[in-house]
Amino acid sequence: MEKLFESAIRNKIRFGYRGMISTEDLWDLGVEELDGIYKNLMAEKKDSETESLLSEKRANPILETKIEIVKHIFGVKVEEEKAAEQRAENKAKKQKILAILARKQDAELENKSAEELEALIADL
Numbered sequence: 001m002e003k004l005f006e007s008a009i010r011n012k013i014r015f016g017y018r019g020m021i022s023t024e025d026l027w028d029l030g031v032e033e034l035d036g037i038y039k040n041l042m043a044e045k046k047d048s049e050t051e052s053l054l055s056e057k058r059a060n061p062i063l064e065t066k067i068e069i070v071k072h073i074f075g076v077k078v079e080e081e082k083a084a085e086q087r088a089e090n091k092a093k094k095q096k097i098l099a100i101l102a103r104k105q106d107a108e109l110e111n112k113s114a115e116e117l118e119a120l121i122a123d124l
Contacts, residue, residue, distance in 0.1 A: 001072060007065050015066060016040060026073050031081070034074045041067050 005023065007013070014020040017029070017037055026034065045063055109117070 004065055004068050008069055031077050034070055038070045
């Protein structure tokens with residue numbers, strides 16, 4: 001993966017998105033925008049692989065690098081979104097458990113006798 005990004009920097013790779021953007025700008029895009037760039041790159045790859053009697057079919061390493069970079073960044077973004085959703089779910093679940101615990105503690109205090117409550121007050 002490191003070689004991909006090194007290649008992108010050395011070759012000053014730019015991506016077509018509302019003009020031209022650099023590799024590091026891809027990190028600021030959402031998954032929908034990255035998907036759009038990926039589709040454009042795949043269409044470009046398909047066009048370049050069209051066989052012709054007039055020209056030889058040649059692999060385009062820069063295009064392949066672009067595709068791999070977009071796929072990598074997309075994958076990282078998707079994983080980050082999943083992790084954020086999991087953290088939000090866990091936070092909501094924790095809040096719910098804390099609310100239930102507070103209600104149980106209140107109910108426990110409600111069930112104490114007057115003498116037990118007075119002793120608790122005296123301890124404070």
